[in-house]
Amino acid sequence: MxxxxxxxxxxxxxLERRFPAALSPVPRTxxxxxxxxxxxxxxxxxxxLPVGAISEITGPVSSGRTSLALAFLAARTGDDxxxxxxxxxxxxxxxxxxxxxxxxxxxxxxxxxxxxxTAKPWARSDFSNLDxxxxxxxxxxxxxxxxxxxxxxxxxxxxxxxxIPLATWFRFRQAADRTRCSLVVVAQEPVAQSxxxxxxxxxxxxxxxxxxxxLAGCEYQVRTGRVAxxxxxxxxxxxxxxxxxxxxxxxxxxxxxxxxxxxSA
Amino acid sequence: MKTELxxxxxxxxFPAQALLRLHPELATQPVAVLDGRxxxxxxxxxxxxxxxxxxxxxxxxxxxESINGLxxxxxxxxxxxxxxAVLFESAAQFSPRLEDVSQPTACSCVLDITGTECLFGPPxxxxxxxxxxxxxxxxxxxxxxxANFHSAHLKSAAIRGITVIPPGQxxxxxxxxxxxxxxxxxxxxxxxxxxxxxxxxxxxxxxxxDLVARLGPQAVDWRKLAGGTxxxxxxxxxxxxxxxxxxxFETPIEQIDSLLFIGARMIDCLATxxxxxxxxxxxxxxxxxxxxxxxxxxxxxxxxxxxxxxxxLKLLQLEIAAHPPQAAVxxxxxxxxxxxxxxxxxxxxxxxxxxxxxxxxxxxxxxxIAGDDRVGSPVLEDTHRPGSFRMENFSITIPSIAxxxxxxxxxxxxxxxxxxxxxxxxxxxxxxxKPVAFRDREQSFKVAAAYGPWRTCGCxxxxxxWNTEEWDVLAESSGxxxxxCLLVRDCTRDQWQLEAFYD
Numbered sequence: 001m002x003x004x005x006x007x008x009x010x011x012x013x014x015l016e017r018r019f020p021a022a023l024s025p026v027p028r029t030x031x032x033x034x035x036x037x038x039x040x041x042x043x044x045x046x047x048x049l050p051v052g053a054i055s056e057i058t059g060p061v062s063s064g065r066t067s068l069a070l071a072f073l074a075a076r077t078g079d080d081x082x083x084x085x086x087x088x089x090x091x092x093x094x095x096x097x098x099x100x101x102x103x104x105x106x107x108x109x110x111x112x113x114x115x116x117x118t119a120k121p122w123a124r125s126d127f128s129n130l131d132x133x134x135x136x137x138x139x140x141x142x143x144x145x146x147x148x149x150x151x152x153x154x155x156x157x158x159x160x161x162x163x164i165p166l167a168t169w170f171r172f173r174q175a176a177d178r179t180r181c182s183l184v185v186v187a188q189e190p191v192a193q194s195x196x197x198x199x200x201x202x203x204x205x206x207x208x209x210x211x212x213x214x215l216a217g218c219e220y221q222v223r224t225g226r227v228a229x230x231x232x233x234x235x236x237x238x239x240x241x242x243x244x245x246x247x248x249x250x251x252x253x254x255x256x257x258x259x260x261x262x263x264s265a
Numbered sequence: 266m267k268t269e270l271x272x273x274x275x276x277x278x279f280p281a282q283a284l285l286r287l288h289p290e291l292a293t294q295p296v297a298v299l300d301g302r303x304x305x306x307x308x309x310x311x312x313x314x315x316x317x318x319x320x321x322x323x324x325x326x327x328x329x330e331s332i333n334g335l336x337x338x339x340x341x342x343x344x345x346x347x348x349x350a351v352l353f354e355s356a357a358q359f360s361p362r363l364e365d366v367s368q369p370t371a372c373s374c375v376l377d378i379t380g381t382e383c384l385f386g387p388p389x390x391x392x393x394x395x396x397x398x399x400x401x402x403x404x405x406x407x408x409x410x411x412a413n414f415h416s417a418h419l420k421s422a423a424i425r426g427i428t429v430i431p432p433g434q435x436x437x438x439x440x441x442x443x444x445x446x447x448x449x450x451x452x453x454x455x456x457x458x459x460x461x462x463x464x465x466x467x468x469x470x471x472x473x474x475d476l477v478a479r480l481g482p483q484a485v486d487w488r489k490l491a492g493g494t495x496x497x498x499x500x501x502x503x504x505x506x507x508x509x510x511x512x513x514f515e516t517p518i519e520q521i522d523s524l525l526f527i528g529a530r531m532i533d534c535l536a537t538x539x540x541x542x543x544x545x546x547x548x549x550x551x552x553x554x555x556x557x558x559x560x561x562x563x564x565x566x567x568x569x570x571x572x573x574x575x576x577x578l579k580l581l582q583l584e585i586a587a588h589p590p591q592a593a594v595x596x597x598x599x600x601x602x603x604x605x606x607x608x609x610x611x612x613x614x615x616x617x618x619x620x621x622x623x624x625x626x627x628x629x630x631x632x633x634i635a636g637d638d639r640v641g642s643p644v645l646e647d648t649h650r651p652g653s654f655r656m657e658n659f660s661i662t663i664p665s666i667a668x669x670x671x672x673x674x675x676x677x678x679x680x681x682x683x684x685x686x687x688x689x690x691x692x693x694x695x696x697x698x699k700p701v702a703f704r705d706r707e708q709s710f711k712v713a714a715a716y717g718p719w720r721t722c723g724c725x726x727x728x729x730x731w732n733t734e735e736w737d738v739l740a741e742s743s744g745x746x747x748x749x750c751l752l753v754r755d756c757t758r759d760q761w762q763l764e765a766f767y768d
Contacts, residue, residue, distance in 0.1 A: 062749040066681040066768035081616045094643035094654045096681035104643050108659040110631055111639040132634050143627040145619025204747060207739055215716040215737040218680055
């Protein structure tokens with residue numbers, strides 16, 4: 001009597017032309033992930049954002065997209081990795097980044113603007129800020145060596161983002177895969193479509209206050225949008241960043257002094 | 266006692282060679298160099314093809330222009346000086362003792378190569394290698410080796426190619442040379458012609474006492490020179506090592522591609538010279554003279570010193586493209602600073618970082634897209650002014666030391682701000698000095714909660730003074746969306762601005 005393995009071999013060889021390795025289980029590829037720096041989100045994503053792929057963090061203004069992206073960069077730069085922030089709308093706040101733990105010396109910040117400053121006609125270009133951001137992303141992905149790139153389209157209108165050709169996202173996906181770079185797109189709505197390995201949907205929950213004069217933080221909701229099987233949600237709390245300065249101690253002292261002056265007045 | 270040995274390098278038609286060195290495309294054309302002020306310009310130098318067409322030294326510009334196909338270029342003393350420095354530097358690779366014996370239209374130097382046999386082989390090999398090095402640097406020169414200084418010089422000026430005169434046979438080697446190689450004054454030259462003396466051999470055979478009686482005491486030196494026995498006190502010069510290339514253009518250049526064509530050749534020369542000394546180029550200063558008396562200066566500093574020609578040329582191209590000259594270019598100068606060849610120690614477990622040379626090109630391209638001051642690493646200013654920072658060049662930093670135990674963990678999961686640059690001016694409705702509603706150009710917001718005020722001020726002693734009042738505001742827009750934002754009141758001008766959104 002033939003053994004089970006012999007039978008399987010016989011069946012597979014007979015079906016080889018139509019179904020290669022019909023009865024052998026497909027080896028499961030474990031995708032490398034990088035921690036977002038927020039344990040709750042890491043738990044939701046089974047480790048973090050995928051490496052060598054496009055991840056999208058979407059949501060309206062004040063939904064915690066930037067905080068999540070900065071937390072991810074803080075984790076990556078904390079591992080001495082080089083990262084870049086391509087800022088399509090010049091909205092990056094370096095104080096917030098420093099307070100979130102981002103090592104600014106490890107961060108390349110590309111501030112896009114409406115017009116190129118070149119003077120001569122042969123070098124003059126009229127790329128819009130979105131075009132500049134896409135070209136910058138392309139260059140950095142092709143250059144390689146960056147562990148994480150954040151393409152910040154958070155303040156760009158969704159109808160403008162929707163005009164980005166699908167081929168661009170395909171090219172970005174291939175380049176990110178080749179250079180083992182995590183490309184994080186911050187936008188109001190999903191834009192990379194099928195090229196995105198992961199879509200996170202952010203939403204604001206409740207503000208945390210400390211008395212009547214201090215906005216202490218905010219609760220954000222993060223939901224995986226693209227992975228249908230993981231439609232779970234969780235709540236996480238973000239600490240309020242004192243907007244006056246980088247160093248929390250100095251900022252606290254500064255605000256205390258301001259409060260004292262206010263009381264004395 | 267070791268026998269003295271000298272090697273003389275003689276590059277004839279040097280004004281033409283210096284100009285053609287950076288214009289290889291002209292090597293197949295007859296080219297003559299004009300010297301003097303217009304309209305009294307005369308031909309002072311030419312290449313071999315120009316000589317074949319019938320041009321000669323001393324021709325006027327009008328005569329030269331009548332020759333079909335002859336290309337005329339103005340003489341450039343700066344280009345010659347730069348080329349002379351390159352020639353001396355190439356020759357100095359074989360001996361540090363070097364004496365300049367240049368002539369008005371020829372660049373020549375004599376090397377003291379006594380005792381260099383162990384390093385460079387016999388004189389024939391040294392002469393061959395020396396000539397090859399000069400050809401690599403872009404010069405065609407003749408080389409003569411002799412135990413007598415003047416013999417080597419005379420022979421190299423008279424005979425093209427390589428000549429090695431065995432010790433003691435100087436008189437025989439110089440014998441057939443014409444008397445003109447001595448460059449005698451006019452009177453004795455005519456006298457010798459009247460006597461029928463036409464070669465050095467005939468001059469050396471004249472009796473010394475009778476020669477002195479008729480032509481004076483200097484005739485002794487001429488006779489010894491002709492016989493290859495005149496002694497010489499060697500006066501070495503310090504070969505100045507300066508990595509500089511200069512090129513003056515025949516016509517003003519407006520196209521970057523044309524400029525880069527010359528720039529590539531100059532970078533090639535600089536890299537070769539630096540590489541010959543086991544050095545690299547740490548920085549490259551680009552200088553241009555522009556029409557209208559303008560000057561152009563830019564400096565390229567790669568992250569690592571390198572002699573990669575393609576990489577340096579790409580950086581030069583991107584730099585010029587990002588900062589194009591404001592007028593047509595009359596001359597181009599590249600001045601490099603030498604640095605030690607860089608070595609990067611990679612670690613097996615080190616995180617991936619961008620390749621430094623590739624990163625330089627990428628950042629230069631990014632600057633061409635976004636602007637020179639808009640690409641880099643943000644550095645926070647040491648001030649209490651909200652939102653102040655400056656941009657610095659991004660560079661790959663050394664991995665930080667592992668965090669010590671007990672050291673506080675970096676802050677995480679902060680609420681981040683998204684700046685509105687420039688801040689949007691808003692109209693704010695107050696109630697009991699607290700904002701209750703505000704409106705920008707597009708929509709209106711109803712304030713659900715306002716936290717503040719946080720008052721900051723500073724720099725009251727300067728024009729950059731600020732005095733602001735910050736409010737953290739939770740608001741609901743007319744469209745129904747909720748936002749958390751930062752409203753700032755400029756107390757000096759009593760204006761409200763939307764500075765940032767919490768995100």
